[in-house]
Amino acid sequence: VDGRQAVDAVSLHAVVLAGGSGTRFWPWSTPARPKQFLPIGGAESLLVRTVQRIGPLVPTERTWVVASAGLAAEVRRHLPALGEDRLVVEPCARGTAAAIGLAALAVAGVDPDAVLAVLPSDHHVARGAAFRELLAVAAERAAEGAVVTLGVPPTRPETGFGYLERHGDRVVRFTEKPDRETAARFVAAGHLWNAGVFVARASVLRSVIAVHLPALHRVLEHIAAGEDAFAEAPGVSLDHGVMEPLAAAGTPPVVGLRADVGWSDLGSWSALAEVGAPDASGNVVSGTPVLIDSARNIVHTDGGTVALVGVSDLVVVRVGDSVLVCPRERSQEVRRVVEALAGGSE
Amino acid sequence: VDGRQAVDAVSLHAVVLAGGSGTRFWPWSTPARPKQFLPIGGAESLLVRTVQRIGPLVPTERTWVVASAGLAAEVRRHLPALGEDRLVVEPCARGTAAAIGLAALAVAGVDPDAVLAVLPSDHHVARGAAFRELLAVAAERAAEGAVVTLGVPPTRPETGFGYLERHGDRVVRFTEKPDRETAARFVAAGHLWNAGVFVARASVLRSVIAVHLPALHRVLEHIAAGEDAFAEAPGVSLDHGVMEPLAAAGTPPVVGLRADVGWSDLGSWSALAEVGAPDASGNVVSGTPVLIDSARNIVHTDGGTVALVGVSDLVVVRVGDSVLVCPRERSQEVRRVVEALAGGSE
Secondary structure, three states: OOOHHHHOOOOEEEEEEOOOOOOOOOOOOEOOEOHHHOOOOOOOOHHHHHHHHHOOOOOHHHEEEEEEHHHHHHHHHHOOOOOHHHEEEEOOOOHHHHHHHHHHHHHHHHOOOOEEEEEEOOOEEOOHHHHHHHHHHHHHHHHOOOEEEEEEOOOOOOOOOEEEEEEOOEEEEEEEOOOHHHHHHHHHHOOEEEEEEEEEEHHHHHHHHHHHOHHHHHHHHHHHOOOOOHHHOOOOOHHHHHHHHHHHHOOOOEEEEEOOOOEEOOOOHHHHHHHOOOOOOOOEEEOOOEEEOOEOOEEEEOOOEEEEEOOEOEEEEEEOOEEEEEEHHHHHHHHHHHHHHHHOOO | OOOHHHHHOOOEEEEEEOOOOOOOOOOOOEOOEOHHHOOOOOOOOHHHHHHHHHOOOOOHHHEEEEEEHHHHHHHHHHOOOOOHHHEEEEOOOOHHHHHHHHHHHHHHHHOOOOEEEEEEOOOEEOOHHHHHHHHHHHHHHHHOOOEEEEEEOOOOOOOOOEEEEEEOOEEEEEEEOOOHHHHHHHHHHOOEEEEEEEEEEHHHHHHHHHHHOHHHHHHHHHHHOOOOOHHHOOOOOHHHHHHHHHHHHOOOOEEEEEOOOOEEOOOOHHHHHHHOOOOOOOOEEEOOOEEEOOEOOEEEEOOOEEEEEOOEOEEEEEEOOEEEEEEHHHHHHHHHHHHHHHHOOO
């Protein structure tokens, strides 16, 4: 059931990456309250739901969270049952490769045979049981030495994602953020979206980092020896620094599993349309706005009176003292507001 | 200068109608804080600017304000110099005919020869000096026995206004809220918008009310005799109850003066485009919103952070706990929000 039986044979640990500082859900998300701490599309925060989702497969004592020092207290508040030493603190932001390397070091110190499931903390997965079954399969393949990644069947030629090109279940190429035309070709060819989930033995991760990111490997050796060397790690993502060259090299194998699990990266306000239930006019609403002759809007309000009259296809958000108005198809540009606020006199 | 010399010959009193309870500027205006108390398009409230505008022509001791009991305290707060007995309180809302009749009674009690200039308290006039010159001319004509009204040269075939049809300067017909086609014909024919400003002797007003609104006349007689009869007055506007039949009857003459004075009734949020200065992208802004790739919007905010990304031709308002988003051309429909809030469970 839920893949639990299959995975009992391997020592599966979860490494939840909670260091993200994205501001794509401004004004709901802020640098002090990034997306993973928000209850987007559910009652609990995305971080809590990430841990709950894998709960039947990975018990709390094998669940690890990586986060920056500034977010550590918030992680503890959301996950009070997290073990004292299961929170791995990044001394500074150096991208996911360094964060995952640091976590792999910590897990291997406790369990040298560990298989790690590296999970983003700010994604939505509609079908948790299907996700766990897939993760159990991934754990088996990882125990055999593969580096496994989950690939989501695309629903649109999205240019903001990475794509996995497979031969059989072998990933032969990672392509980050293709242009529109290439993305359309990838979708037609059956390539998958990179969901940012990786499963591998801690020892395998260590060796592929040694081959493809030797600078990070040296830093991790210093840290293992008790030195404070994290700041010297190269600031690069695992996808770009390790998975891309690994897929090209082909050894150990990169396995891509098709993940039809109702996934969304919740990359912008417009993604709420994927996880929320629209009303009769197609509005996706949280809070209690007043909607008059208004259709297909995404409205989020935490109080007060928010009224829309005769508007369509907008994102309208009120959180505390802040208000956002933006067309749905431009909600990716919300970061420009955050930049303006950081750079301006506001 | 400013018509002061001309008007010295007549005893001109101003009757400022401050009983309006419109909610067209929701959420800035509310039933407890109607439009006349808001500093729309200026530093002072519309009520204060109305009184200041006529100041060079009408001294404080000849300035009267009519308002409901619920708004009396707010009127005093805005006009601390207003004489103790110069605030005429309407016991209940019965439309402008009854309000003006009540005020005429009060003024005539002090000055039987008074000429009244009846002025809305919630309009904008860009050219105050020109307005005063016109009012002085109106006062002279009124002293001679005419009922004088100001007519604004139309800038669009507005269907929400009343129109004055003139032969020479004689108004021969009032038409309220024509349909689109009729409005276009009126504009082409040179008809004027009814600005809601009336100038007449108190004694003339009394007699035209007696002829055209005998029910109101009787109520005013009872009030003059010390009775508490206001609630029995017919609830009708002066335009509809008196001016329309008076223009048709032709005696005493209704004189319409062309008022090219930069007038706006500020009938909805979109009217701010007429009184505010647009930025380089055509946005008319009060407060300090963050505007990114956004054009021709009307934005009003009293604090917090209000951000617009990639939107155009919208009204976006944040006042206190409330937010409004509406296309400019539909800002007349804001009343539907107020109705929804009054009728709903919100």
